[in-house]
Amino acid sequence: MEEEINSHLSADRIQSMLRTDRWIIHYMESVDSTNNWAxxxxxxxxxxxxxYLADTQTAGKGSRGRSWGSPEGTSISMSLVLRPEIEISRISMITLVMGLGAADGIRDVTGIDTGIKWPNDVVCRGKKLCGILTEMGPNGDYLVPGIGINVNMDRFSQDLRDKATSVFLETGRKCDRDRIAAGILESFGRYYDVFLETGDLTGLMDRYQAILANRGRKVRVMNQSNPYSGTALGIDRFGELLVKREDTGTTEKVFAGEVSVRGIYGYV
Known part of the structure; x- marks a missing residue:
């Protein structure tokens, strides 16, 4: 018998699925941006x-000022308030921790083979499944990682269909968004605790490397002053992407937020 899928997200239902009381969930049917709300x-x-969770965003935020659409009843738009006691220089690593939590949370609930396109996208079969945007308070006293997941979209526009996918398109069935949201919160919570223990990605590197979609692939580092191509080797304990340059043979460390990294052959 096929599981009945709720048409709207439910904060109470998600809360009941969690094995921890660390998360306090707030829900609105529609907001401009869950990051703004948070x-x-x-x-x-x-x-x-x-x-902070919403069924629909009217002005969702993506990385580098892009918009992130979330049609009604098809996606998850969720932002968290975190107040970690860490150095500001280490804040960018939270995006990687959230990416790992999202990838494994989605995998645990749906069974699909998720990976990470460094630093802020979850992918499946080379297409974007979810994006992450982390913002910091003006005084650095809080962080807001926001995540948007394509869940039950059955199609994408012409310009996106080669770059984007959804849980529905990967599984062939409508999926319970409440379960996916709960799975991500559970998974992220575990990884976040590991991160806070060390203040870096030491305890998470093996898992991250295992599902890093960029690893071993040709990439283009879009450094404004000196763009270059190379092969992504993995990450270091600070979440920097290690890229072996084609032109010099040297290995460079690419810091998330400073430059963008693009796949030469396709989206990843």
């Missing part, structure tokens, strides 16, 4: 562990 609440004193 930041407003954080400025008002919302504690770390607050989660």
């Amino acid at each position: 930041r407003q609440e954080a400025e008002g004193g919302a504690p770390g562990g607050s989660v």
Whole structure:
């Protein structure tokens, strides 16, 4: 018998699926951006562990100022408020931790073979399944990692169909968004605790490398002053992508947020 899928996300239902009380979930049917909502609440004193969830975003944010669409009833738009006691220089690693949590959370619930396109996308078969955008409070006293997951989209526009996919397109069935949201929160929570213990990715590197879609692939590093091509080797404990340059043979460290990395052959 096929599982009944709720037409709307349910904060109460997601909360009941969690094995921890660390997350406090807030839900609105429609917002401009869950990151905006989370930041407003954080400025008002919302504690770390607050989660802001919406069925639809009217002005969702993607990386580098891009918009992120979320049609009604088909996706998950979710932003967290975190208040980690870490150096500001290490904040960019949170995006990688969230990517790992999202990839494994989706995999655990749906069984699809997820990977990570460094530093902020979850992919499946070379196409984007979910994106992550992490923003920091003006004084560095909170972080807001936001995540958008393509769940039950059955099609994409002409310009996106070669780059984007959804859980539905990968499995052939409608999937329970509440379960996926809960799975991501559970998985991210485990990895976040490991990260906080060391202050870097030492305890997560093996798992991250295992599902890093860029690893061993040709990439183009879009450094504005000196773009170059090379082969992605993996990450170091600070989450920097190690790229062996084609032109010099040297290995460079690429810092997330400073430059973008593009696949030469396809999206990844």
